[in-house]
Amino acid sequence: MERTSNLRIESSDQLLTPRELLSELPATEEHLQTVEEGRKQIEDILSGRDNRLLGVIGPCSIHDPVMGLEYAAKLKELADEVRDSIYLVMRVYFEKPRTKLGWRGLILDPHLNGSNDIQEGLRQARKLLLDITAMGIPAGSEMLDPIVPQFIDDLLSWGAIGARTTESQTHREMSSGLSMPIGFKNGTDGSVSTAVNAMTSSRHPHSFIGIDEDGKTCILRTKGNDMGHLILRGGKNGPNYYRDHVESAGSQLREAGLIDKIMIDCSHSNSGKNHERQHIVLEDLVRQRLNGVHEVMGFMIESNHFSGKQAIPEDISQLKYGVSITDACIGWDETKSILHKSAEMLRSGKLSLQR
Numbered sequence: 001m002e003r004t005s006n007l008r009i010e011s012s013d014q015l016l017t018p019r020e021l022l023s024e025l026p027a028t029e030e031h032l033q034t035v036e037e038g039r040k041q042i043e044d045i046l047s048g049r050d051n052r053l054l055g056v057i058g059p060c061s062i063h064d065p066v067m068g069l070e071y072a073a074k075l076k077e078l079a080d081e082v083r084d085s086i087y088l089v090m091r092v093y094f095e096k097p098r099t100k101l102g103w104r105g106l107i108l109d110p111h112l113n114g115s116n117d118i119q120e121g122l123r124q125a126r127k128l129l130l131d132i133t134a135m136g137i138p139a140g141s142e143m144l145d146p147i148v149p150q151f152i153d154d155l156l157s158w159g160a161i162g163a164r165t166t167e168s169q170t171h172r173e174m175s176s177g178l179s180m181p182i183g184f185k186n187g188t189d190g191s192v193s194t195a196v197n198a199m200t201s202s203r204h205p206h207s208f209i210g211i212d213e214d215g216k217t218c219i220l221r222t223k224g225n226d227m228g229h230l231i232l233r234g235g236k237n238g239p240n241y242y243r244d245h246v247e248s249a250g251s252q253l254r255e256a257g258l259i260d261k262i263m264i265d266c267s268h269s270n271s272g273k274n275h276e277r278q279h280i281v282l283e284d285l286v287r288q289r290l291n292g293v294h295e296v297m298g299f300m301i302e303s304n305h306f307s308g309k310q311a312i313p314e315d316i317s318q319l320k321y322g323v324s325i326t327d328a329c330i331g332w333d334e335t336k337s338i339l340h341k342s343a344e345m346l347r348s349g350k351l352s353l354q355r
């Protein structure tokens, strides 16, 4: 075997098991109540029982848990202020898929220096989710590595499958066994049918190879996830948040017998990767909703303490506080202002969002 196998494996280090991490950092009744309440509110919005918009909002990626927690404290206040028209879930993204190469997120590389201390990354991620849910804020995250959910998914109220992995069999199977509602992004090429196919697949039971709480390889047999939904994020030919796109996607979903409530990603290819355009997308989707486009059920916004982004400096101590190290985000002042104005619009039925 040594002659033909593992030829490109440099080394392998044993990781603590999910059970070990969960007993080191256990969820209490308080955490579980936040998670369950978040899932219930999201399910109500997806099933049309709750008429509010769902907003998944937060940094493109978490690179500093302290900063993430400080963001959560601000979000808590804002969430309470807009709660009557918008239900907010914090975007707590720990894993980054990359177009080519780049920093892969807090779980993979918590020290931001390529040392890839994954065990510490998992610990920091779980600890932050405990701190956020203890504040009563539901959390959502992209599910990228199929082993990672065993370490953190008890603390998540919402999950996403990203544009680069919506077509992946592994991610469809994983989603079929996840306990929370899962949003599927359309493909990076703009293909909505990729996500519709993913939703169809993940609604059904699957059997695949995974790990259990003790890290033992096992056959996981899933029940299927009936809370899959579509996220329109634009594609290589431009945005896909306009009314025509939404209505056409809605028809595709109904034809496939799937949930026809759609989340619109205000960032990525819907903003042309220009964070300063996210408010335009938000205004448009709120207006659509007020004009009776019932498919629009929510939005995603990339927001941080301060706007823009920064490259990771050689000397990590030179990082600017509260600025994204992945996609550019809007800052907190703009976040507050556009969410308040959206909430006001939804409340009063007015069709314009003044900044």
Ligand SMILES: O=C[C@H](O)[C@H](O)COP(=O)(O)O
Residues within 6 Å of the ligand: 060, 096, 097, 098, 099, 100, 101, 102, 268, 326, 327
């Ligand atoms: O939201 C995150 C990014 O858009 C995604 O991870 C791809 O990033 P990249 O194109 O910079 O690699």
Ligand SMILES: C=C(OP(=O)(O)O)C(=O)O
Residues within 6 Å of the ligand: 060, 093, 097, 142, 161, 162, 163, 164, 185, 233, 268
């Ligand atoms: C990677 C992301 O988005 P997408 O999959 O749409 O590129 C993201 O939301 O962080």
